[in-house]
Amino acid sequence: MKSQALTNRRWFSPISYSLAIAAVAFALLGGSTDIAGAQQTMASSDKIWASFKGDVFGERQIISDTGLVRIEAPKRAQDAALVPVDIYIDPAKAPDGVKAVTLIIDVNPAPLAATFTLGKDAGVTHISTRVRVNDYSWLRAIAETGSGQLHMTQTFVKASGGCSAPAVKNTDEAMASMGKMKLRQFPEPAMSQVQELQLMIRHPNNSGFQRDPITQYFIPAHFVQKLSISQDDKLILAMEGGISISEDPNFRFDFKANGPGEIKVEATDTDGKVFQDQWPLEAAGL
Amino acid sequence: MPTDLFRRRLIKGFACIGAGAAVLPCCLSHASYAAGTGAKFALKEVADGVYAFGGVNELMTDANQGAICNVGLVVGDEAAAAVDSGGSMVEARAFLAAIKEVTDKPVRYLVNTHMHPDHIFGNAAFRDIGATIVGHRNLPRALAARGDFYLQSYHRQIGDALMQGIEIVPPTQTVDDRLELDLGGRKLELRAWKAAHTDNDLTAYDPATRTFFAGDLVFMGHLPTLDGSLLGWMRQLDELAAIDAAVTVPGHGPVPSAWPQALEDERRYFEVLAGDLRKAIADGVPLDKAVQTAGLGERGNWALFDDYNGRNATAAYAELEWE
Numbered sequence: 001m002k003s004q005a006l007t008n009r010r011w012f013s014p015i016s017y018s019l020a021i022a023a024v025a026f027a028l029l030g031g032s033t034d035i036a037g038a039q040q041t042m043a044s045s046d047k048i049w050a051s052f053k054g055d056v057f058g059e060r061q062i063i064s065d066t067g068l069v070r071i072e073a074p075k076r077a078q079d080a081a082l083v084p085v086d087i088y089i090d091p092a093k094a095p096d097g098v099k100a101v102t103l104i105i106d107v108n109p110a111p112l113a114a115t116f117t118l119g120k121d122a123g124v125t126h127i128s129t130r131v132r133v134n135d136y137s138w139l140r141a142i143a144e145t146g147s148g149q150l151h152m153t154q155t156f157v158k159a160s161g162g163c164s165a166p167a168v169k170n171t172d173e174a175m176a177s178m179g180k181m182k183l184r185q186f187p188e189p190a191m192s193q194v195q196e197l198q199l200m201i202r203h204p205n206n207s208g209f210q211r212d213p214i215t216q217y218f219i220p221a222h223f224v225q226k227l228s229i230s231q232d233d234k235l236i237l238a239m240e241g242g243i244s245i246s247e248d249p250n251f252r253f254d255f256k257a258n259g260p261g262e263i264k265v266e267a268t269d270t271d272g273k274v275f276q277d278q279w280p281l282e283a284a285g286l
Numbered sequence: 287m288p289t290d291l292f293r294r295r296l297i298k299g300f301a302c303i304g305a306g307a308a309v310l311p312c313c314l315s316h317a318s319y320a321a322g323t324g325a326k327f328a329l330k331e332v333a334d335g336v337y338a339f340g341g342v343n344e345l346m347t348d349a350n351q352g353a354i355c356n357v358g359l360v361v362g363d364e365a366a367a368a369v370d371s372g373g374s375m376v377e378a379r380a381f382l383a384a385i386k387e388v389t390d391k392p393v394r395y396l397v398n399t400h401m402h403p404d405h406i407f408g409n410a411a412f413r414d415i416g417a418t419i420v421g422h423r424n425l426p427r428a429l430a431a432r433g434d435f436y437l438q439s440y441h442r443q444i445g446d447a448l449m450q451g452i453e454i455v456p457p458t459q460t461v462d463d464r465l466e467l468d469l470g471g472r473k474l475e476l477r478a479w480k481a482a483h484t485d486n487d488l489t490a491y492d493p494a495t496r497t498f499f500a501g502d503l504v505f506m507g508h509l510p511t512l513d514g515s516l517l518g519w520m521r522q523l524d525e526l527a528a529i530d531a532a533v534t535v536p537g538h539g540p541v542p543s544a545w546p547q548a549l550e551d552e553r554r555y556f557e558v559l560a561g562d563l564r565k566a567i568a569d570g571v572p573l574d575k576a577v578q579t580a581g582l583g584e585r586g587n588w589a590l591f592d593d594y595n596g597r598n599a600t601a602a603y604a605e606l607e608w609e
Binding site: 039072074078079081082084086128130134165166167168169170171172173182184186200202207246248250252 | 424427428431432435436439442481484485513514515518570572573574577596597599600601604605607608
């Protein structure tokens with residue numbers, strides 16, 4: 001069973017993402033031994049990572065702990081369904097910029113939580129979001145520089161036990177208000193070009209691990225697959241994500257505003273629904 | 287008629303005392319519990335034909351047999367209804383044995399007040415005796431989403447032995463809004479609530495004795511845990527208080543407790559927690575920072591505060607920032 005699950009992880013290239021979810025879901029279903037399994041450790045989490053990192057990054061070299069990228073999360077998760085995670089980029093260490101940051105949660109059924117694409121010259125140095133964490137696990141951030149180098153950093157999160165399952169708390173509400181967005185703009189010191197924004201999207205971001213109680217078939221996963229945040233038509237931040245992002249996906253980030261303008265957001269979910277909204281950028285230091 | 291202290295000594299780690307529940311005067315039934323441990327499962331008659339067992343204010347462990355919540359029984363002329371099945375098959379079997387000591391009527395119904403393991407891990411024992419399991423319309427969905435996770439995470443928490451026989455058994459009858467269970471000369475009134483403690487909270491009211499089985503919509507002593515909607519819970523407190531009950535069997539806390547005073551402590555906690563979080567959100571304090579201090583003023587008032595407050599604050603923050 002174990003080897004079967006790991007084999008199925010080979011599906012985890014970003015391209016075949018939703019296929020992968022289905023494949024691993026079925027692999028896990030077959031494995032009652034996994035249900036009774038022992039808690040993951042740093043070593044076993046590392047082992048899982050080693051088994052699928054080639055599927056995400058191929059044979060490319062990954063450099064560890066250079067300080068270019070930093071990740072923060074609570075050592076012990078309060079709520080496995082809502083684990084805050086912060087990723088910081090040090091621009092001084094990335095003279096050719098950072099193109100993308102990938103967030104990995106080793107032990108999750110879908111370990112590739114999200115890939116963020118950073119707008120060229122958008123000046124994003126901090127991304128904060130919330131994720132589901134199924135068990136004790138490394139959370140990894142891997143930054144890809146403008147020249148194609150991969151820099152990795154990681155933090156270990158203990159998330160398990162109790163009745164805080166990584167599932168949607170209020171499904172009716174999540175469905176009723178699906179697609180609603182809210183943008184918060186945090187004032188920055190005057191004369192600063194840096195803006196801090198928080199984008200919130202109502203969406204159940206369902207796991208697809210729910211079984212229909214009558215048919216016993218899995219209810220298909222339903223989650224925000226793609227997201228782009230732009231100032232006018234200039235990309236600030238894009239995300240390709242999956243079920244490891246918590247319900248009501250939430251992203252707080254900074255960027256360098258390019259004068260006044262509109263913040264435009266477009267999100268697409270696995271049902272093909274497209275959600276759009278836009279807000280004028282509040283001029284703080286503009 | 288054992289005193290509290292006596293029973294606590296007698297039953298080792300399985301005392302049925304809630305926080306502040308000093309007096310448990312009439313334990314009518316002592317069924318054999320886990321063989322060899324000397325533990326007893328004691329049903330207390332809280333009103334005519336209405337019984338309850340008081341769980342301990344602890345996390346579920348092997349030592350407490352998972353028996354941390356209150357469970358209850360209402361006996362009619364023809365049949366009985368149990369309210370919640372307990373946190374293990376060991377507890378559920380002891381509960382069934384205790385039921386046999388107080389009535390020879392069949393247990394026709396098991397009412398599940400919501401999805402949490404301490405309330406439903408004994409379901410299989412009731413299914414096996416032919417009881418109809420009744421739950422909120424959202425309970426099947428909630429168990430489908432969480433069942434496997436519960437089995438996995440509690441396996442670690444309570445161990446192999448206590449996990450034996452535990453299955454996730456969904457209800458076979460669901461309640462959309464209200465439902466009356468006919469027990470023969472006695473009706474038990476079930477009511478499905480909007481999202482509060484969870485999104486599948488169901489209560490049971492016995493009009494004959496004005497006893498209200500609140501499930502985990504009411505916590506006393508044990509810090510409330512939030513797995514549904516804080517705002518929904520707060521909004522429904524007045525509606526709960528309006529229920530014409532004399533006493534309540536809360537999901538956690540002294541059995542029985544005066545109604546509606548039983549709601550006062552949790553109402554205060556919710557207001558403190560929501561107040562702290564609203565301020566943090568308005569000030570732009572991010573979630574991970576805000577949850578470290580929100581609600582702390584209530585710390586001295588509750589058991590298990592450190593186990594659950596951070597989690598409650600996390601869930602509540604994510605809800606309140608949409609206001």
